[in-house]
Amino acid sequence: MIKPNVACFGSLIILSIFMIGIGIVLADPSTTQSAALEPSGPDNTDYQLGSQDLDNRDYQQAITSFQKAAIKGNSEAIVDLGLMDASGQGVPENDRQALADYLKAAALGNTDAICAIGTLYNTGNKVPQDYKQALVWYQKAAALGNSQAMYDIGVLYALGNGVPQDYRQALNWYLKAAAFNNSLAIGAIGGLYDLGNQNYQPVINAYQKAANTGDSNAMVCIGILYDYGWGLPQDSKQAYNWYQKAAALGNSNAMIYIGELYDGGDFVTEDDTKAMAWYQKAAALGNPAAMVQISALYVPGGELDPGRPPEDDGASTMWLQKAAANDDADAMCEEGLDQDAAALGDSNGMWGLGEMYETGQGAAKDYKQAAAWFKDAADLGDSDAMVALGQMYEFGMGVPQDPATAKAWFQKAAQLGNPDAKNELAKMPQ
Numbered sequence: 551m552i553k554p555n556v557a558c559f560g561s562l563i564i565l566s567i568f569m570i571g572i573g574i575v576l577a578d579p580s581t582t583q584s585a586a587l588e589p590s591g592p593d594n595t596d597y598q599l600g601s602q603d604l605d606n607r608d609y610q611q612a613i614t615s616f617q618k619a620a621i622k623g624n625s626e627a628i629v630d631l632g633l634m635d636a637s638g639q640g641v642p643e644n645d646r647q648a649l650a651d652y653l654k655a656a657a658l659g660n661t662d663a664i665c666a667i668g669t670l671y672n673t674g675n676k677v678p679q680d681y682k683q684a685l686v687w688y689q690k691a692a693a694l695g696n697s698q699a700m701y702d703i704g705v706l707y708a709l710g711n712g713v714p715q716d717y718r719q720a721l722n723w724y725l726k727a728a729a730f731n732n733s734l735a736i737g738a739i740g741g742l743y744d745l746g747n748q749n750y751q752p753v754i755n756a757y758q759k760a761a762n763t764g765d766s767n768a769m770v771c772i773g774i775l776y777d778y779g780w781g782l783p784q785d786s787k788q789a790y791n792w793y794q795k796a797a798a799l800g801n802s803n804a805m806i807y808i809g810e811l812y813d814g815g816d817f818v819t820e821d822d823t824k825a826m827a828w829y830q831k832a833a834a835l836g837n838p839a840a841m842v843q844i845s846a847l848y849v850p851g852g853e854l855d856p857g858r859p860p861e862d863d864g865a866s867t868m869w870l871q872k873a874a875a876n877d878d879a880d881a882m883c884e885e886g887l888d889q890d891a892a893a894l895g896d897s898n899g900m901w902g903l904g905e906m907y908e909t910g911q912g913a914a915k916d917y918k919q920a921a922a923w924f925k926d927a928a929d930l931g932d933s934d935a936m937v938a939l940g941q942m943y944e945f946g947m948g949v950p951q952d953p954a955t956a957k958a959w960f961q962k963a964a965q966l967g968n969p970d971a972k973n974e975l976a977k978m979p980q
Contacts, residue, residue, distance in 0.1 A: 594619070597627045601875040604630065609640025625660035629877075632663070637889040661696035662877055668699060672711075673926045681712025692723075697730035698879070698896065704738060705931030708966060717742055721753050728774050729767040731803045731839040733880060734897065734932075736774070741933065743780050744967030754781045761792065769796035770804050777807070777816075786817030797828075805832040806840050813843070822847060822858040833869075838878035845869035845881075886912075892926070900927035901935050908938070908947075917948025928959065936963035937970050944974075953978070 600615030613634065619627035632651030635644045649670070655663035668687030671680045685706055691699035704723030707716045721742055727735035742748065754775065760768035773792035775782045782788075790811055796804035809828035812821050826847055832840035847859055848866035859865075873881035879896035882888070888906070891899025904923035906912040913919075921942045927935035940959035943952045957978055963971030 594624065596622070597624045597630075600627060600630065604634075604639075605871045605875065609634065613640050620654075623658065625655040625658035625663065626877075628655040628658070629660055629663050629666075632666075633890045637887075659694070661691045661694040661699070664694070665691040665696050665699040665702070668702065669930065672702065672706075673929045675926060681706060685712055692726070695730070697727040697732040697735070700724075700727035700730070701732050701735045701738065702930060704735065708738070708742070708931060709962065717745070717748050718750060718753050721750050722756075725753070725757065725771045725774070726767070729770040729803060731806055731837075736778075738931065738966070739774075739780055740778065741967035745965075750781050761795075764799070766796040766799040766801040766804065769793075769799075770801060770807065773804070773807060777811075786811065790817050800835075802832040802835040802837040802840065805829070805835075806837065806843060809840070809843060813847075826859065836876070838873040838876035838881065841869045841873035841876070842878060842881050842884070845873065845884075892923070897927040897930040897932040897935065900924075900930070901932055901938075904935065904938060917942065919948070921948035928962070931966065933963040933966040933968035933971065936960070936966075937968060937974060940971070940974060 596615045596619035600612045600619060603609075603612035603615055613631065616627040616631050616634075620631060628651050632648040632655065634640055635651060636648035637643065649667075652663040652666050656667055664687055668684045668691065669675075670677050671684035671687065673679065685703065688699040688703045688706075692703060700723050704720045704727065705711075706713055707723065708720035709715065713719075721739065724735040724738045724742070728739060742750075757768045757771045757775075761772045769792045772782075773789040773796070774780075776785045776792065777789035778784065790808065793804045793807045793811070797808060805828045809825040809832070810816075811818055812825035812828065814820065818824075826844065829840045829843045829847070833844060845866045845868075848862045848869070870881050870884055874885050874887060874890075879891040879899060882891035882896070883898050883902055888899040888902035892903055900923050904920045904927060907914075907916045907920035907923065909915070921939060924935045924939040924942065928939050936959045940956040940963070941947075942949055942956075943959065944956035945951065949955075957975070960971045960974045960978070964975060
């Protein structure tokens with residue numbers, strides 16, 4: 551589990567846990583302190599062995615290795631034990647034990663665990679729904695460089711959940727997440743601009759100022775805005791120049807964006823050899839999103855592109871597994887580990903589970919389960935999940951038939967710029 555580079559963890563949190571009946575009450579992390587503690591512990595050997603066992607679907611051996619690593623204070627191993635408890639891999643599914651594992655890992659400063667606890671509050675899953683508490687936990691994780699938490703804070707502002715609705719703040723947080731190659735954030739920024747009639751210039755000005763003073767993440771954000779033509783003229787050359795500046799400062803996410811320009815032939819001549827070189831530089835710095843991109847270059851279907859390596863399913867799978875082992879949610883979903891991705895608070899994983907139960911592909915068809923997973927994803931700002939949930943209320947699939955609730959979900963999705971939601975609203979009786 552590789553985290554984005556952060557100057558220092560600062561003071562970490564201790565969590566007060568009170569067992570009341572079958573529930574768990576989580577203390578406000580802003581009121582707690584702890585001594586600095588190495589999140590990964592002194593020895594990663596057992597954790598690495600457990601990750602290999604997990605890749606090979608040897609769940610019992612993975613549990614044994616992760617437990618050994620956990621005893622040594624390896625927080626990544628504790629999170630993975632939580633994922634296995636949540637998804638029932640090698641053990642009976644146990645949500646309470648999964649939550650206890652996340653709490654232990656969060657106490658060691660593990661940002662995925664801290665973010666996952668925020669998601670529990672955001673969705674009301676296993677704890678009472680509380681958007682303000684979700685924001686507290688997300689802010690803790692975001693301060694330690696967790697891009698999922700940054701995205702989730704943006705969603706809270708976009709929807710006005712627990713905070714006043716504020717599209718500028720939403721854009722600010724989405725850009726922070728996008729600088730770490732968060733694919734959900736990229737889509738969300740496009741949704742905000744699709745809304746129209748919003749003045750985002752103050753946000754852009756702030757990022758330009760930060761970029762001009764040497765902030766490499768701000769440089770990546772300016773590059774993204776030029777790349778997509780959001781708030782700045784679409785200019786791939788300018789995007790490339792800003793990405794290059796950030797990459798020169800060692801920003802691995804900028805390296806991925808440069809690779810994508812070569813991969814797609816935008817501004818620069820399409821050249822998968824150069825794309826691969828940039829992805830490998832970023833992967834060597836531990837960036838799992840780069841590993842996903844390397845995996846994609848080995849997938850069949852693009853072998854005629856200039857410089858593309860020969861198709862190699864084995865190499866593609868190996869790089870995807872490396873990314874998944876480093877808790878990249880996109881890789882987890884590609885690997886069919888939607889439940890693991892969902893347990894880390896990834897809405898794409900939740901959406902995948904909802905679709906699985908809705909269609910009956912991969913699990914027995916269960917509309918009630920599908921609606922529950924779509925609801926969790928919708929609570930995290932997934933506008934496609936909002937549309938799916940609206941349709942289930944419209945037709946009474948797994949939930950009581952309720953046109954008013956269906957319309958409310960379509961309106962929320964339309965508020966985020968979802969075109970399918972607009973079409974659904976147009977079909978409903980006025």
